[in-house]
Amino acid sequence: MAKALIFDFDGTILDTETPWYEAFRELYAEHNVELTLEQYSQCIGTSLHLFNPYEYLITDCGITIDRDAFRARVHEKHAELMRNELVRPGVVSFLDSAKAAGLRIGLASSSKLDWVTRHLDRLGLASYFECIRTADHVTHVKPDPSLYLQAISELGIEAADAIAIEDSPNGAKAALAAGLHCVVLPNKITKLLDFGTITKHGQSLEDISFEHLIRDPSGFLARAAV
Template sequence: MAKALIFDFDGTILDTETPWYEAFRALYAEHKVELTLEQYSQCIGTSLHLFNPYEYLITDCGIAIDRDVFRSRVHEKHAELMKQETVRPGVISFLESAKAAGLRIGLASSSRLEWITPYLDKLELTSYFECIQTADHVKLVKPDPSLYLQTISILGIPAGDAIAIEDSPNGAKSAIAAGLHCVVLPNKITQYLDFGNITQHGQSLADISFEHLINDPSGFLAKPAV
């Protein structure tokens, strides 16, 4: 029986990822540049070290734009698109069930705390999490396992007793590398990414039985085929 649930944030609790892609794609289109999902996927669920969508037009396309103005416009477009987003289906139910069952609840995100906190507070979700680990707390973010290893260490739970809830390949790889069970629930954009042999479990937590998951987490161990 599982003793802890550890949630990713972006794309898992709240789909902030699809609006980011749509915002960048719209601004790229103004410069007649197509931003493919293949390109953008390199920075989903991780840092911008492989692909930086704020710099690509300048560094790779040779387009002279004001970095600050471009960043500001992307953020404005993202904020506009985020007005249509709500907590993903099943998340609140799972949090309530985990709390009632006495499970430890953590959050492990490759984003910064200053990005996550306002959303959690606005959605009234902060109190559910006894441990929140972000890019501020580790040297390497997902797919490196550090975020999950640090979270389970703080919670005092062995990796095999914890279940990660993820939406992206990078997030799933991180949880798997840390030895956690992992439920993979792609969102509107990550469903098109290449998960390789990593098992996907549905469209949202609404597709998962809480009791089944907690009592038999081994049945949800998302791992690549050997």
């Protein structure tokens, strides 16, 4: 029987990732550069260490642009696209069910704290989470397990008693490395990524039985048999 749910944020609670990719891809096209999903996937669910979409046009393509102006336009386009995004299906129902069942509820995100809390407040979801761990709290973000290890420590539970809800390969790898069970529910963009041996469980939390998951989390294997 599970004792806690720990949610990822970007792409899991709210699909911020597809609008980011679409915003960057549109602005890259203005410079006749194609931004492939393979390139962009290197920064989904993790830091910009392997691929920095704000710098790529300058550092790799040799295109002279104003960094600040480019960043501002990306954020403006992202904000425009985000106006059409809603909380992913099944999230609120799962949060309500977890709260009613007395489960501990946490959040572990590779994004900055102010980004996460701003959206949680806007969506009216902040009160569900008793523990929030973000890039501000760790040296290394996902796929490093530190975020999840900090979350279970703060919640006072063992890893085997917690279930992570994730949407990306990097997030799932972090949860598994920390010893958590993990339910993987890709969004429109992450479903196209290479999950390797990691099992995907559906399109949203609407595809998952809360009671079944909590009663037998081991039945939702996050890693397929090799």
